[in-house]
Amino acid sequence: MNGVQVSTTVNGDVEEFVCHPGETLLEVLRNRLGLTGAKEGCGTGDCGACSVIVDGQLVCSCLVLGAEVEGRKVATVEGLADGNRLHPLQDKFLEHAALQCGICTPGFLVAAKALLDDNPDPTEEEIRYALAGNLCRCTGYDKIVRAVDAAAAELRKSSKKKASGRKK
Amino acid sequence: MAEQSYTEQEFKVVGSRVRRPDGVDKVTGRARYGADAFAPGQLVGRILRSPHAHAKIKKIDISRAEKMKGVKAVITCDDLPDLTGGRGPNFDILVNCMARGTALYHGHAVAAVAAVDEPTARKALKAIKVEYKALPHVTDVDAAMAEDAPIVQPGVEHDGKPSNIVNVSQFGHGDVDAGFAEADVIIEKSYRTEQTHQGYIEPHACLASVGPDGDGELWVTTQGHFTFRNVCAQLLGMDIAKLKVTSSEIGGGFGGKTHVWMEPVALALSRKANRPVKLVMGRDEVFMGSGPTCSTSMDVKIGAKRDGTITAGQATLRYQDGPFPGPWGMLGAMTSWACYDLPNVQAVAYDVLVNRPKVAAYRAPSAPMAAFAVESTMDLVAAEIGMDPVDFRLQNVAKEGSKAAYGPTYGPIGIEATLRAVKNHPHMKAKLGKNQGRGMACGFWFNFGGQTCTDLNIGVDGTVNLTMGTVDVGGARASMSLIAAEELGIPYEKVKCNVGDTSSLGHNDTTEGSRGTFSSGMATIFAARAAIDVLKARAALMWEIDVDDIEWKDGAAHAKGIEHSNLAPLTLAEIAKKSPQTGGPIAGHNEVVADGAGVSFASHICDVEVDPETGKTKILRYTVVQDAGKAIHPDYVEGQFQGAAAQGIGWALNEEYVYGEDGRLQNPSFLDYRIPVCSDLPFIDTEILEIPNPNHPYGIRGVGETSIVPPLAAIAGAVSNAVGVRLDHTPMSPPRVLKAIREANGR
Numbered sequence: 001m002n003g004v005q006v007s008t009t010v011n012g013d014v015e016e017f018v019c020h021p022g023e024t025l026l027e028v029l030r031n032r033l034g035l036t037g038a039k040e041g042c043g044t045g046d047c048g049a050c051s052v053i054v055d056g057q058l059v060c061s062c063l064v065l066g067a068e069v070e071g072r073k074v075a076t077v078e079g080l081a082d083g084n085r086l087h088p089l090q091d092k093f094l095e096h097a098a099l100q101c102g103i104c105t106p107g108f109l110v111a112a113k114a115l116l117d118d119n120p121d122p123t124e125e126e127i128r129y130a131l132a133g134n135l136c137r138c139t140g141y142d143k144i145v146r147a148v149d150a151a152a153a154e155l156r157k158s159s160k161k162k163a164s165g166r167k168k
Numbered sequence: 169m170a171e172q173s174y175t176e177q178e179f180k181v182v183g184s185r186v187r188r189p190d191g192v193d194k195v196t197g198r199a200r201y202g203a204d205a206f207a208p209g210q211l212v213g214r215i216l217r218s219p220h221a222h223a224k225i226k227k228i229d230i231s232r233a234e235k236m237k238g239v240k241a242v243i244t245c246d247d248l249p250d251l252t253g254g255r256g257p258n259f260d261i262l263v264n265c266m267a268r269g270t271a272l273y274h275g276h277a278v279a280a281v282a283a284v285d286e287p288t289a290r291k292a293l294k295a296i297k298v299e300y301k302a303l304p305h306v307t308d309v310d311a312a313m314a315e316d317a318p319i320v321q322p323g324v325e326h327d328g329k330p331s332n333i334v335n336v337s338q339f340g341h342g343d344v345d346a347g348f349a350e351a352d353v354i355i356e357k358s359y360r361t362e363q364t365h366q367g368y369i370e371p372h373a374c375l376a377s378v379g380p381d382g383d384g385e386l387w388v389t390t391q392g393h394f395t396f397r398n399v400c401a402q403l404l405g406m407d408i409a410k411l412k413v414t415s416s417e418i419g420g421g422f423g424g425k426t427h428v429w430m431e432p433v434a435l436a437l438s439r440k441a442n443r444p445v446k447l448v449m450g451r452d453e454v455f456m457g458s459g460p461t462c463s464t465s466m467d468v469k470i471g472a473k474r475d476g477t478i479t480a481g482q483a484t485l486r487y488q489d490g491p492f493p494g495p496w497g498m499l500g501a502m503t504s505w506a507c508y509d510l511p512n513v514q515a516v517a518y519d520v521l522v523n524r525p526k527v528a529a530y531r532a533p534s535a536p537m538a539a540f541a542v543e544s545t546m547d548l549v550a551a552e553i554g555m556d557p558v559d560f561r562l563q564n565v566a567k568e569g570s571k572a573a574y575g576p577t578y579g580p581i582g583i584e585a586t587l588r589a590v591k592n593h594p595h596m597k598a599k600l601g602k603n604q605g606r607g608m609a610c611g612f613w614f615n616f617g618g619q620t621c622t623d624l625n626i627g628v629d630g631t632v633n634l635t636m637g638t639v640d641v642g643g644a645r646a647s648m649s650l651i652a653a654e655e656l657g658i659p660y661e662k663v664k665c666n667v668g669d670t671s672s673l674g675h676n677d678t679t680e681g682s683r684g685t686f687s688s689g690m691a692t693i694f695a696a697r698a699a700i701d702v703l704k705a706r707a708a709l710m711w712e713i714d715v716d717d718i719e720w721k722d723g724a725a726h727a728k729g730i731e732h733s734n735l736a737p738l739t740l741a742e743i744a745k746k747s748p749q750t751g752g753p754i755a756g757h758n759e760v761v762a763d764g765a766g767v768s769f770a771s772h773i774c775d776v777e778v779d780p781e782t783g784k785t786k787i788l789r790y791t792v793v794q795d796a797g798k799a800i801h802p803d804y805v806e807g808q809f810q811g812a813a814a815q816g817i818g819w820a821l822n823e824e825y826v827y828g829e830d831g832r833l834q835n836p837s838f839l840d841y842r843i844p845v846c847s848d849l850p851f852i853d854t855e856i857l858e859i860p861n862p863n864h865p866y867g868i869r870g871v872g873e874t875s876i877v878p879p880l881a882a883i884a885g886a887v888s889n890a891v892g893v894r895l896d897h898t899p900m901s902p903p904r905v906l907k908a909i910r911e912a913n914g915r
């Protein structure tokens with residue numbers, strides 16, 4: 001194999017791997033690093049099931065080459081929880097039954113994380129448009145939108161607490 | 169069976185909105201779906217597919233591919249010899265898995281490879297040389313019924329002549345001619361629906377392994393691992409007991425994963441390569457090579473008196489099945505008139521073969537199209553006689569004791585209750601603006617029970633393992649745990665429910681026909697009751713009293729009678745702890761053919777706004793009212809209603825298979841086959857009605873399918889009311905709506 005040697009950071013850990021020049025980041029994550037949380041629903045950038053965050057930016061990992069993440073920071077669904085404490089998005093998805101089959105869930109969580117990092121207080125419409133690149137065939141999106149809205153509220157509450165804690 | 173019948177009771181945990189047991193795995197990325205399994209030494213499988221809609225396969229040369237470095241197996245139909253006797257459903261599955269002499273549609277599998285990695289497998293596919301001779305093709309259902317149509321399957325005859333009409337079914341009663349003669353108003357109209365796909369986000373995927381001894385294992389995303397085992401074992405000549413099938417987490421199915429599409433190919437590749445083979449479809453293959461639902465062409469005629477009484481209904485339905493016969497037209501005919509009590513009614517259905525993919529079940533298969541035609545015509549008749557469409561339906565609605573057009577006489581049913589709920593719903597009274605319209609429609613689905621087997625094992629610490637055999641497609645493990653907790657009288661958290669593989673339980677029918685909660689729920693109740701009998705017997709031993717003096721309530725054995733008043737209740741955990749000394753493990757088991765699935769009905773309301781310049785429709789508001797019998801976990805019942813409605817909305821407005829003149833599928837991608845996205849939809853309101861199914865101890869009816877039935881007609885009504893022209897062809901995509909507006913305006 002004409003391999004490309006890549007060194008990158010995934011969920012805070014340094015990862016080194018050799019991949020084919022044409023291999024996608026999604027293939028690398030799933031087949032070489034054992035991170036199967038990102039799913040392949042289409043391989044063409046149309047479903048969002050493979051969503052990950054690279055250097056703070058939401059991308060479809062099926063459209064990024066493995067070789068492109070050299071020296072960058074990749075965040076996947078596996079890194080969302082803080083140890084065994086679920087991220088508020090994960091918690092609210094469970095509370096609101098925002099998943100049925102769950103195949104789209106990792107992509108939605110990552111896309112919602114990217115949204116809330118950027119906009120902590122989105123309107124319903126902003127949530128719907130921010131998640132429009134992620135397909136879900138099971139839920140009709142109703143409970144997903146409610147879960148993201150609830151997680152945003154939760155995150156705002158805890159960041160307020162943190163801020164006022166600092167003041168004291 | 170009397171114990172199966174419904175008894176009213178106060179539920180303690182059933183009906184609560186608990187967190188699902190498989191939830192944490194699914195939000196952390198740990199859950200393993202079809203494509204998430206690995207085996208040491210596994211190879212990558214790929215399938216070569218026909219570029220032609222219909223072609224003789226003159227020659228397949230695999231010699232070059234076989235010699236390539238890294239290629240471990242190449243197979244054609246020669247590696248899957250026919251063990252079915254050359255006919256029947258399993259023969260059709262075999263032919264569909266791998267073409268035998270003729271490619272029947274664009275995307276039909278013709279050969280497959282297993283190689284050490286993906287790039288090598290792709291190169292190997294290119295090295296296979298197939299010599300085709302193109303044959304005339306037909307992809308349209310009406311064209312396929314024409315006299316001079318190309319014949320899809322030689323040997324099929326209708327009226328003594330070669331034909332693509334593979335089946336004609338008829339249902340009904342009374343005398344429709346006499347009924348129409350009595351009518352004051354008769355409306356007759358034709359409709360068409362285009363082909364849609366279930367659109368599950370997870371492509372078909374499996375990991376197959378056959379050893380030199382011929383025994384095999386299959387990990388697969390499926391709605392029915394026991395059925396897959398039986399089919400694959402037959403096609404590969406294996407003993408059923410020697411093929412272990414494990415169902416992975418399933419990333420959506422909606423009927424599409426009840427069918428075997430490629431698993432025998434993976435097993436045959438593994439057998440030939442003597443290594444595990446992982447086979448995963450690309451999205452284009454999912455569209456081309458795994459079954460969508462039918463496209464249809466339909467005529468409906470309804471006659472009514474001026475007072476709103478229907479005197480006759482007649483439907484002629486033409487459903488295309490792809491190249492293999494299916495029950496699809498028949499199901500359309502059976503469901504078409506199910507909401508109404510009609511004196512004279514008839515439905516005739518044609519199942520027609522075309523050069524498109526093999527049709528598969530899609531959520532309440534065949535019912536949405538027939539409902540589109542019938543419900544749209546109901547609206548037209550109501551308008552013609554100047555009656556409110558809900559009142560018109562209520563006047564003719566089916567009730568307990570009504571004879572359905574498809575045969576049975578109904579027990580207690582919920583259609584009237586859903587219509588009354590719709591009539592009183594605030595949504596019905598909300599004001600509409602310019603270019604906006606409202607529609608409503610009803611839908612029906614049979615639901616199904618079938619063979620089911622469940623195991624319940626109690627651990628020494630008093631926690632419970634429940635092993636069910638129906639695949640969990642969207643929260644069933646939570647519902648089953650609720651039911652087991654309810655019966656045993658213990659907290660929900662003490663139950664852990666898993667889906668067993670085929671070697672751990674007796675046969676379970678596929679999770680289809682909304683049977684999962686109904687039938688596994690029934691088996692779980694009986695398994696728990698069997699375990700309670702054991703628990704009581706153990707308590708009797710511990711107390712040294714007669715078992716008849718013991719009753720089970722609130723999770724504990726209670727000794728009855730004054731003479732035992734000194735005996736404090738023994739909890740499940742206390743009895744379990746002593747089980748090693750009182751006779752060993754405590755378990756309950758049940759196998760049942762779950763009869764008496766209760767039919768279910770839904771009525772929907774929809775508001776839309778149509779842009780008169782572009783023809784684009786926006787859904788403004790959507791309300792689902794459906795009878796659930798008993799909602800075990802209301803969140804997931806609502807989720808089923810919402811998901812079904814969303815699929816119906818996609819079907820009504822956007823989704824369609826587009827075929828070129830060349831018979832090739834033009835849009836096998838999520839970019840060009842556009843399913844609804846988050847920004848296309850509003851919140852979907854739901855109202856759960858609970859009219860108990862008399863044939864289930866808890867009153868459960870299936871809930872998963874019915875709500876995909878009304879949307880086509882409800883939205884067609886809304887769009888038609890918004891633009892002032894009746895739409896009769898789905899999807900009501902912008903160009904089609906614009907065309908209808910222009911034609912109505914004489915342009």
Ligand code: FES
Pocket residue numbers: 039040041042043044045046047048049050051060061062063
């Ligand atoms: S798999 Fe990447 S967008 Fe669908």
Ligand code: FES
Pocket residue numbers: 098099100101102103104105135136137138139369419420
């Ligand atoms: S939960 Fe199944 S696709 Fe979203």
